[in-house]
Amino acid sequence: MTRTILEGGYLATVDGAGTEFDGGYLVFEGGRITALGPGRAPDPLREGAEIVDSRGCLITPGLINTHHHLYQWLTRGWAQDSILFDWLVALYPAWSRIDADLVGAGSAAAMAVLARSGCTLVGDHHYVFPQGSGDILGSIVDASSRVGVRLHATRGSMDLGRSQGGLPPDFAVETADAILAASSDAVARFHDPSGDARVQIALAPCSPFSVTSELLRDSAVLARELGVRLHTHGSETVEEEAFCIEKFGAGPTDYLEGLGWLGDDVWMAHCVHLSERDIAKFAATGTGVAHCPSSNARLAAGIAPVPALLAAGVKVGLGVDGAASNESGQLGTELRNAVLMNRLGSGADRMSGRDALRIATLGGARVLGRDADLGSLEVGKLADIAVWRIDTVEFAGIADPVAALTLGAQPPLELLLVGGEAVVRQGELTRVDSRELARAGATAAAELAGGV
Numbered sequence: 120m121t122r123t124i125l126e127g128g129y130l131a132t133v134d135g136a137g138t139e140f141d142g143g144y145l146v147f148e149g150g151r152i153t154a155l156g157p158g159r160a161p162d163p164l165r166e167g168a169e170i171v172d173s174r175g176c177l178i179t180p181g182l183i184n185t186h187h188h189l190y191q192w193l194t195r196g197w198a199q200d201s202i203l204f205d206w207l208v209a210l211y212p213a214w215s216r217i218d219a220d221l222v223g224a225g226s227a228a229a230m231a232v233l234a235r236s237g238c239t240l241v242g243d244h245h246y247v248f249p250q251g252s253g254d255i256l257g258s259i260v261d262a263s264s265r266v267g268v269r270l271h272a273t274r275g276s277m278d279l280g281r282s283q284g285g286l287p288p289d290f291a292v293e294t295a296d297a298i299l300a301a302s303s304d305a306v307a308r309f310h311d312p313s314g315d316a317r318v319q320i321a322l323a324p325c326s327p328f329s330v331t332s333e334l335l336r337d338s339a340v341l342a343r344e345l346g347v348r349l350h351t352h353g354s355e356t357v358e359e360e361a362f363c364i365e366k367f368g369a370g371p372t373d374y375l376e377g378l379g380w381l382g383d384d385v386w387m388a389h390c391v392h393l394s395e396r397d398i399a400k401f402a403a404t405g406t407g408v409a410h411c412p413s414s415n416a417r418l419a420a421g422i423a424p425v426p427a428l429l430a431a432g433v434k435v436g437l438g439v440d441g442a443a444s445n446e447s448g449q450l451g452t453e454l455r456n457a458v459l460m461n462r463l464g465s466g467a468d469r470m471s472g473r474d475a476l477r478i479a480t481l482g483g484a485r486v487l488g489r490d491a492d493l494g495s496l497e498v499g500k501l502a503d504i505a506v507w508r509i510d511t512v513e514f515a516g517i518a519d520p521v522a523a524l525t526l527g528a529q530p531p532l533e534l535l536l537v538g539g540e541a542v543v544r545q546g547e548l549t550r551v552d553s554r555e556l557a558r559a560g561a562t563a564a565a566e567l568a569g570g571v
Contacts, residue, residue, distance in 0.1 A: 121169055122148040123539065124160045128173030128506065129520040132496040133180055133480045137473065139521075145178060147502035150315065150538040155496060175510030176533055177520045179476065180495050181239025181503035182450045183483030185271075186350075186388040186409035186438030189243045189259060190217055192225035193564040194443040203356045203418045207286060210443060215290050216570050219253030221563045227262035228560030229442055231553050234268050235546060236449035236529060239503040239537045241268050242409070242438070242487060244350060244388070246275025246325040247291060248301070256305055260318055267542035267550045269316070269503070271487050273323035273350050274298075274305040278334050284366065286328045295334045298324075299341055306345045314492040315501055315538065323350040327371055328362045332378060339379040348488060349380065353387035356420050360392055372397040381406045386486045388438060389414075390428070391421040398424065398431050407434035407486035410478065412453060412460040414440030422464035425457070429474065436483030437475075451529040454479050458525055472525030502539035507532060 123146070130140040132155070144160040146153045146168070154164060191210075198209040222245075230241055241263060248255055256274060263270035276298040279285030285292070293301075302322050310320040322342040324330040335351075342349045354360065354371045367374045372393065375381065383405030390408045393401070401408065410425050428435050437457060442448040454475040461470035484494025492501050507530040509515075509523040514530055517523045523530055535543035542549055548556075 120149045122146060122153075122164070122167065123169045123171060124164065125171050125173045125178055125504070125506065126160055128176040128178040130155065130178045130496060131476065131521050133477055134495045134497050145496060145504070147504075147536075147539045150502055152496060152498055152500050152502055154498060171534070173506060175508060177507040177509050177524060177530065178496070179505050179507070179524070180480040180493070181505050181535065181537065182237045182479045183240045183242070183436060183487065183494065184233060184238050184439055184450045185242045185386065185436035185483045185486050186411055186440055187229070187241060187243050188245065188441035188443070189226040189229045189241070189262075190214070190222045190245060190247065191441035191443035192229040192448065192560060193217070193221060193567050195446045195564075197443055201418070202358070203420060204286060204358050206418060206444065211288050211291055213567055214247045215249050215288070216567060217247060217249060217252060217255070219255045219258040221567055222255050223258030223262050224559040224563035226259045227265055227551070228556045229448055230262055230266040230268055231548055231551070231556045232448040233439070233450055234266055234535055234542050234548060235532060235553070236451035237505040237507070237532055237535060238450040239268055239505070239535065239542070240271060240483070240487070240489070240493065242271040244273050244275050244323050246277055246323065248293060249290075256309070260309055263318065265551050266548065267537055267540065269537060270318045271321065272309065272318065273321045274302045275323040275325055276302070276334065276338070277325045277329040279329050279331050283331075292329075295331065295337065298334060299337060302338065302341060303345065306347055310347060312346065319347070321348040321350050326352040326359070327367075327374060328359060332367070335375070335378045335380060343384070349385045351375070351380065351387055353390055354392045354397065355389035357392060370394075370397070372400055376400065384488070386434070386436070388440070389420065389423065391415055391423045393424055393428075395427075398427055398433065401428070401433045402431040405434065407436065409436050409438040409486065410457060411438040411440040411445070412456040413447065414444040416456075416460065417444050422460055424464070425461045425478075426465045426469035434482065434485045435478050436486035437479040449529065450479070451524070454525045455527070472522050475525050476521060502536050504534075504536040505532065506534035
């Protein structure tokens with residue numbers, strides 16, 4: 120095994136003490152971090168090691184994306200001025216035509232963009248499985264392997280069609296029996312429970328307005344039998360809250376709680392419209408949140424109460440959400456947006472750049488149950504590492520290297536390591552040609568648009 124030393128960069132470890140080293144070193148071997156500290160690496164570690172000059176760079180844990188819809192890469196730019204419900208209605212007809220090949224092309228392109236923005240673990244929520252569409256989940260897993268990132272995929276679902284009072288058209292839903300069988304199959308085929316897993320699976324009925332109460336309850340029971348996590352959308356919009364109150368006589372948090380959907384194995388996307396009582400329930404049960412600031416703004420959903428969630432001890436991670444509601448598709452830019460959005464909502468002293476970095480790394484690892492192995496630069500953890508170049512004209516002379524990432528433009532990515540293996544070097548993917556992925560993604564998007 121080759122010992123590698125990153126040396127001379129500014130290390131933001133995001134450990135429990137918030138340790139940082141200006142001009143430090145980090146050593147990894149066999150895919151895990153073996154040493155780190157201030158100054159020059161000790162001589163015994165240098166013997167036979169590959170030494171990477173990281174001067175002029177900020178070194179952080181790899182970013183963790185806790186919520187995405189990779190297939191939506193194919194419908195970016197659609198319904199640009201719509202709120203969530205109108206946006207969904209506009210895009211459902213296109214999504215009803217996706218298949219494994221189209222999703223594979225879109226997912227690979229989306230994950231390439233995520234990797235190039237510092238993301239080492241991609242959380243994907245896929246919930247549209249048209250009849251005869253092939254092995255969609257398998258195509259997403261294959262795309263993650265090609266790009267080289269870790270994947271926390273979900274077997275999502277919808278069974279509440281419009282004729283039953285739900286939002287999705289009937290052609291977009293499945294039967295509950297088919298969903299539960301497919302969910303068990305997905306876990307059996309793809310889920311790796313080990314600490315260094317490249318692929319893990321969660322069960323993810325889509326939302327209170329697209330899923331029956333019975334499927335939510337049965338999915339929670341099944342997930343716990345299989346030992347996997349649960350994910351859904353929650354409290355995203357005022358329209359969702361009104362839907363839940365009218366149909367179920369309760370707001371989203373109380374409704375989901377009654378179905379077994381609060382717990383330390385559950386995380387929910389968005390959580391924009393939470394009351395103080397809701398936040399207390401999330402904190403008491405260990406329920407996690409995926410914060411998606413750009414998507415919340417794009418769809419005019421509102422500003423999530425992230426500072427209040429953090430103050431209460433709620434686990435919060437960062438998410439891009441669907442690329443069709445966040446056309447950038449980059450996770451690195453979400454750090455800055457998280458800071459700015461939450462300062463608008465809560466004041467300048469309630470959200471720091473280091474808060475955002477922690478959410479995007481260790482926070483995401485906690486939300487996904489991976490914090491024993493991921494999310495911070497500590498001895499024994501996996502070498503999932505982002506090295507950002509901050510000595511270019513945009514960043515040279517900035518007083519705080521962390522601010523270069525969390526308040527400035529996204530810095531160029533010098534190196535991205537997943538388990539110690541380079542996935543990005545000097546901004547370019549190492550395992551696949553980004554131009555090839557761009558062509559395939561554009562072709563797939565045109566094919567999908569042409570059939571609508």
